[in-house]
Amino acid sequence: MRRRDVATLLCGAAFAWPLAARAQQPAKVYRIGILTLGVGPSTPIAAAFRQGLREHGYVEGQNIALEYRFAEGRADRLPALAAELVRMNIDIIVTESTVAALAAKRATQTIPIVMAIVADVVGAGLVAGLARPGGNITGFSMVIEGVMGKRLQLLKDVAPKTSLVGVIWNPSNPSHERQLREIEAAARSLGLQLQPVEARNPADLDAAFIAVISARASAVLTFGDGMMLRERTRIVEFARSSRLPGLFADREFAEAGGLMVYGPNLASHFRRAAVYVDKILKGAKPGDLPIEQPTMFELVINLKTAKALGINFPPSILVLADEVIE
DSSP states (O other), rough: HHHHHHHHHHHHHHHHHHHHHHHHSSOOOEEEEEEEOOOOTHHHHHHHHHHHHHTTOOOBBBEEEEEEETTTGGGGHHHHHHHHHHTTOOOOOEEEEEHHEEEHHHHSSSOOOEEEESSSSTTTTTTOOOSOOOTTTBBBBBOOTHHHHHHHHHHHSSSTTTEEEHHHHTSTTTTHHHHHHHHHHHHHHHOOOOEEESSGGGGHHHHHHHHHHHHOEEEEEEEOOHHHHHHHHHHHHHHHHOOOEEEEHHHHHHHHTTSSSOOOHHHHHHHHHHHHHHHTTTOOOOGOOOOOOOOOEEEEEEEEHHHHOOOOOOOOTTTOOSSEEO
């Protein structure tokens, strides 16, 4: 081989080698922390988030790793779990519930936080405003004026003999006090009485059930809450065994046997949170991404439970239902 040909071959090899090496380098694996109060990694809600990530090209084990930290309904565990995620130096924290978002915010001012489910983001002090949240936080707010009045009206339409409603609420949830004030105002306008009963953690629920029965409530209602979502089977069984019409905020309650649900679809919010994760990983600043609010609430009815309670849903309610479980 002529000297010039050898030189050309060597130059070509030297040029091609870096390209081949770069092509073989593994893609960056982003680490996403998921901090929740009541949503475990095996739930349909968590599955919806993973589905949303796949729709944007993120696959576990290839270019993304998910680190779950689940408080099992105990809000007091969240600060330590949030601090653990921060020490892992992950790329983004995704939170469920107001208390989880607050724990994440207190743990870091630099790692981006996407709030998948929070009731009142401004009232809880998480962001400065909806249009430009500022700082390292963005996501979704569940607060829509008039929802509590709608929920009580539905309960009254379905169970017209209802006079006193037991309201199980969580004082540890920063949004519940506001919701309680709103539902009290709605109850006055509808001529209903309320019996608010506190439950901060799963251990408080049995006492809350006794308080609802002792008050002679004729129906029971709960607010959206991570702890209660995790304990939905207990709450639904209490309502069923006590023969109380129940109205809940999350569709999972109806799937567990609750009479009726009116509220936003949590799985869709988690799936939508993947959009914000994608934007941030591509360079967007969380503080510049506006807080989104639900544009549609769903009504889910469990006819099997209605039959057991001797309740006949009016046709005007059935026609409004997004889903009827039979």
